[in-house]
Amino acid sequence: MTTVRAQTTYALLLALLLGASTLLVRQIDQVRGDTVLQEMLYIPSPKVVKRLSLGYSGLLADVYWTRVVQYFGEKHKAQSKHYLILEPLLEMTTELDPKLLPAYHFGSVFLAQKPPEGAGDPQAAARLVEKGIRENPGAWRLYYDLGYIYWLELKDPARAADAFERGSQVPGALPWMHVMAAALKAHAGETETAIYMWTNILKTTEDKNLKANAISRLRCLRVDTEVKLLQDRVDVFMQKSGHKPASWQELISAGLLRGAPKDPASKAYQLADGRVQVAQPDLFPFITRGLPPGEEAGDLPTEKGFKSVKIK
Amino acid sequence: MTGRLWAIAYNTFREAVRDRVLYNLVLFALLIVGASIIFGQVSIEINRIVLINLGLTAISLFGIVIAIFIGIGLVSKEIDKKTLYTVLAARPVRRREFIAGKFLGLVMTLTVNALLMSVGFFAAVLYVSHGLGRGDLQLVTAIYFILLEFVLITALALLFSTFSTPVFSSIFAFAIFAIGSFAEDLRSFASMATGAAHLVISTAAYMVPNFAALNVVSQVAHGTPVEPKLILLNSLYVLVYTAAVLTASVWIFERRNLK
Amino acid sequence: MAAIEIQGLEKVYRTGFFSHKLKRGLMPLTLSVEEGEVFGCLGPNGAGKTTTLKLLLGLVFPTSGTATILGRPLGDIEVKHHIGYLPEQPYFYDHLTAVELLDYYARLSGVDARERKRKVERALSRVGMSDAARTQLRKFSKGMLQRVGIAQAIVHDPKLLLLDEPMSGLDPIGRREVRDLVQQLNEEGKTVFFSTHILSDAETLCDRVAVLNKGELKGVGVVADLLREKLGEVEVVFSGAQAVAELSSLGALCHATGDVVRALLPERSLEPVLAALRKNQARLISVTPVQATLEDYFLERVGDESPTKPNEVKA
Numbered sequence: 001m002t003t004v005r006a007q008t009t010y011a012l013l014l015a016l017l018l019g020a021s022t023l024l025v026r027q028i029d030q031v032r033g034d035t036v037l038q039e040m041l042y043i044p045s046p047k048v049v050k051r052l053s054l055g056y057s058g059l060l061a062d063v064y065w066t067r068v069v070q071y072f073g074e075k076h077k078a079q080s081k082h083y084l085i086l087e088p089l090l091e092m093t094t095e096l097d098p099k100l101l102p103a104y105h106f107g108s109v110f111l112a113q114k115p116p117e118g119a120g121d122p123q124a125a126a127r128l129v130e131k132g133i134r135e136n137p138g139a140w141r142l143y144y145d146l147g148y149i150y151w152l153e154l155k156d157p158a159r160a161a162d163a164f165e166r167g168s169q170v171p172g173a174l175p176w177m178h179v180m181a182a183a184l185k186a187h188a189g190e191t192e193t194a195i196y197m198w199t200n201i202l203k204t205t206e207d208k209n210l211k212a213n214a215i216s217r218l219r220c221l222r223v224d225t226e227v228k229l230l231q232d233r234v235d236v237f238m239q240k241s242g243h244k245p246a247s248w249q250e251l252i253s254a255g256l257l258r259g260a261p262k263d264p265a266s267k268a269y270q271l272a273d274g275r276v277q278v279a280q281p282d283l284f285p286f287i288t289r290g291l292p293p294g295e296e297a298g299d300l301p302t303e304k305g306f307k308s309v310k311i312k
Numbered sequence: 313m314t315g316r317l318w319a320i321a322y323n324t325f326r327e328a329v330r331d332r333v334l335y336n337l338v339l340f341a342l343l344i345v346g347a348s349i350i351f352g353q354v355s356i357e358i359n360r361i362v363l364i365n366l367g368l369t370a371i372s373l374f375g376i377v378i379a380i381f382i383g384i385g386l387v388s389k390e391i392d393k394k395t396l397y398t399v400l401a402a403r404p405v406r407r408r409e410f411i412a413g414k415f416l417g418l419v420m421t422l423t424v425n426a427l428l429m430s431v432g433f434f435a436a437v438l439y440v441s442h443g444l445g446r447g448d449l450q451l452v453t454a455i456y457f458i459l460l461e462f463v464l465i466t467a468l469a470l471l472f473s474t475f476s477t478p479v480f481s482s483i484f485a486f487a488i489f490a491i492g493s494f495a496e497d498l499r500s501f502a503s504m505a506t507g508a509a510h511l512v513i514s515t516a517a518y519m520v521p522n523f524a525a526l527n528v529v530s531q532v533a534h535g536t537p538v539e540p541k542l543i544l545l546n547s548l549y550v551l552v553y554t555a556a557v558l559t560a561s562v563w564i565f566e567r568r569n570l571k
Numbered sequence: 572m573a574a575i576e577i578q579g580l581e582k583v584y585r586t587g588f589f590s591h592k593l594k595r596g597l598m599p600l601t602l603s604v605e606e607g608e609v610f611g612c613l614g615p616n617g618a619g620k621t622t623t624l625k626l627l628l629g630l631v632f633p634t635s636g637t638a639t640i641l642g643r644p645l646g647d648i649e650v651k652h653h654i655g656y657l658p659e660q661p662y663f664y665d666h667l668t669a670v671e672l673l674d675y676y677a678r679l680s681g682v683d684a685r686e687r688k689r690k691v692e693r694a695l696s697r698v699g700m701s702d703a704a705r706t707q708l709r710k711f712s713k714g715m716l717q718r719v720g721i722a723q724a725i726v727h728d729p730k731l732l733l734l735d736e737p738m739s740g741l742d743p744i745g746r747r748e749v750r751d752l753v754q755q756l757n758e759e760g761k762t763v764f765f766s767t768h769i770l771s772d773a774e775t776l777c778d779r780v781a782v783l784n785k786g787e788l789k790g791v792g793v794v795a796d797l798l799r800e801k802l803g804e805v806e807v808v809f810s811g812a813q814a815v816a817e818l819s820s821l822g823a824l825c826h827a828t829g830d831v832v833r834a835l836l837p838e839r840s841l842e843p844v845l846a847a848l849r850k851n852q853a854r855l856i857s858v859t860p861v862q863a864t865l866e867d868y869f870l871e872r873v874g875d876e877s878p879t880k881p882n883e884v885k886a
Contacts, residue, residue: 006566007563010559010560010562010563011563013555013556013559014556014559014560014563017552017553017555017556017559018519018556020552021518021549021552021553021556022518022519024545024548024549024552025495025518025522025549027545028522028525028542028545028546028549029496029499029525031539031541031542031545032496032525032542035528035531036496036524038536039530039531042530042533042534043530063494063497066497066500066501066504067497067500069504070500070503070504315678316678316679319675319678319679320679323664323667323675326666326667326671327664327665327666327667330666330667331666393662394658394660394661394662395662395663395664397628397630397656397658397661398656398658398661398663398676398720398723399676399679400628400629400630401625401628401629401630401651401656401658402628402651402654402655402656402680402724402729402733403651403676403679403680404648404649404651404652404679404680404681405648405651405679406648569630569631569632570625570630570631571625571631
């Protein structure tokens with residue numbers, strides 16, 4: 001019979017060895033890094049993988065979905081400019097489980113948006129969502145994903161309106177889809193339309209990352225609105241006084257403002273050479289107004305549509 | 313003590329080698345290696361890639377199957393059929409010597425196994441690539457990692473045999489291999505969980521044998537070299553983890569009533 | 572010195588993983604076996620014979636009690652050099668030959684390399700397996716396996732032999748050979764402790780026996796004394812069924828097969844019975860004293876307790 005002493009030795013030894021193995025695993029994970037993810041570039045055919053998974057494709061899809069989220073999280077945190085593997089990962093995930101709706105929702109936004117907020121490939125995003133619609137005809141939410149891509153990323157409000165319209169006709173679709181379709185036909189250029197869309201998306205999504213993204217979009221739209229309003233006031237001041245205001249105090253004294261304006265990040269808006277600017281553009285990745293000179297503005301909503309403008 | 317240890321190890325090796333099951337499986341693996349030459353004929357560049365992918369995967373999977381069946385056969389079966397009794401009862405053999413000797417014998421068997429399959433594999437690579445190049449050194453690393461996989465699964469099969477029937481031991485061993493192959497994903501998943509779930513899943517994710525890091529097949533097929541640091545770390549890991557598993561096996565086995 | 576000294580050795584099993592029900596494999600047993608004895612452990616299946624052996628050999632751990640083997644306590648490793656064990660229904664490594672097997676065991680028992688070959692061959696010849704020495708064990712019959720089993724128990728020349736059902740699987744010739752072997756080994760000074768349920772074997776071989784049933788020791792005794800306990804009876808065989816009536820009235824138990832009758836009667840009735848036979852003109856064939864058998868002692872000790880009911884104990 002083993003003695004008590006022998007048993008304690010075994011217990012201690014076991015604890016020590018398992019502790020050491022855990023430390024080694026952490027080291028190994030670091031060295032391995034994204035070897036597994038890099039291998040995605042080698043896999044030629046998701047269809048073959050599906051066949052090899054022998055009926056457990058659903059489970060494997062979940063594994064790949066975990067990798068999608070992990071990959072995006074890491075790249076986004078590092079503010080990476082390259083998301084090379086996002087599309088192959090999403091392709092694989094949706095091939096293994098075509099009904100995994102969260103993958104399509106995720107892909108539609110994070111494949112389309114420009115780096116570092118996404119892979120910057122709206123065509124790929126549109127392809128993914130269209131595949132999702134083919135496989136899941138009853139998923140009306142995919143239509144607003146498609147609509148968003150066509151409208152804000154591919155600059156095609158007509159097709160976007162069409163997408164929202166088709167989506168609104170799917171049984172179970174919420175009424176705002178129909179409202180969006182109409183809004184896009186008439187007011188595609190207006191910030192309010194975008195605010196309306198993102199607010200509704202925020203309400204209907206459950207994904208942590210997509211929620212955060214919608215919130216970020218809404219904050220940026222608020223900045224766009226506020227910067228426009230402030231710029232109008234500044235223009236009025238310039239007209240009346242004949243010179244550019246040096247600070248907000250001048251506008252306050254002139255009765256045009258009640259107090260020094262702050263952006264959603266609680267930082268004061270800045271006045272530079274008669275232009276309203278945000279203090280830290282990095283906090284607002286989607287704004288189109290209030291950017292310092294030289295930064296590209298992707299889409300500038302005007303009353304009548306879009307105009308691609310470079311600000312000097 | 314080493315005399316007895318060596319005697320048990322050699323006896324285990326001899327018993328395993330004479331068992332025909334071993335040969336059948338080795339033959340199977342080599343057949344697949346041969347077949348993969350044919351599959352690869354589709355495209356000339358793909359040739360080598362397919363051979364390496366298919367060949368090494370076949371060696372790995374069949375080797376794991378062999379390791380599990382032999383490992384369990386040689387211990388669970390011994391307890392079941394009582395060959396064990398004459399060794400332990402009336403011989404000055406401690407139970408832990410028995411476990412250690414068995415394990416050593418199994419590792420010897422599997423090393424020979426791996427060597428045999430590698431010879432066939434390298435012959436195929438030679439044929440397809442018309443010569444060996446520098447990239448082929450990485451193939452040796454891949455095979456070394458596969459051998460480490462064998463060692464790990466054998467230790468686990470031995471552990472399960474000390475307390476479970478042959479059928480259940482096999483099931484557990486295959487299951488733990490499957491889970492361990494996704495260990496890295498499990499850890500990703502754990503990092504995304506919160507609260508109690510995070511603690512539970514993290515513990516599992518670290519305790520599970522890290523087979524995922526031992527699979528460098530696709531990497532090697534595409535010529536990406538394996539970092540030397542990884543070779544060192546994996547070797548250390550398998551050493552430490554195997555020691556832990558054997559400690560647990562000895563602990564359980566020494567307490568067991570052999571009815 | 573006692574070869575085996577058992578003091579209150581007990582084994583209680585739990586019947587299932589979750590149950591509280593206990594099963595007594597062996598009730599506290601106190602027994603000793605002297606050096607140079609041939610000691611038989613008798614009992615029906617499930618009596619606790621194998622449990623006792625396994626406790627002594629460290630395969631199973633006692634719930635309470637102690638024992639010593641050749642003066643060493645249970646769990647001592649070194650004493651194993653001097654013990655030989657034959658398990659019930661042995662099974663060995665299929666793919667080894669008899670010689671390889673015995674060589675392996677001899678190695679484990681610490682037999683010197685120089686002596687091993689000789690000792691292995693000697694052991695094999697003693698059990699009559701020299702011809703099959705180089706055949707793989709998976710081709711052996713049950714009887715051959717049994718012999719190999721005995722060979723591995725004696726190859727390293729141990730002082731004490733523990734044999735569990737050594738005669739099982741053997742034909743009458745084989746059993747005779749094993750009986751002779753045991754006697755030889757005993758004459759060489761070895762102590763033999765074996766368990767069996769074949770009483771006639773025990774009767775011929777053993778110096779002392781113990782009777783176990785349902786985990787309990789029912790009796791211990793010197794064979795010679797036990798056999799003398801029974802009062803002599805006589806068996807008279809004759810032909811002449813006409814005499815049966817008178818013999819029965821004298822108290823004889825008669826069993827007739829055709830004209831031949833076998834009559835069992837107490838020794839003191841012999842004279843009147845012989846007289847009755849002469850009177851009835853029956854032809855006397857034989858008069859034989861009936862020996863008491865171990866079976867009588869055994870049945871007496873085990874009694875009418877049914878050996879098939881499990882010996883459950885309330886916790």
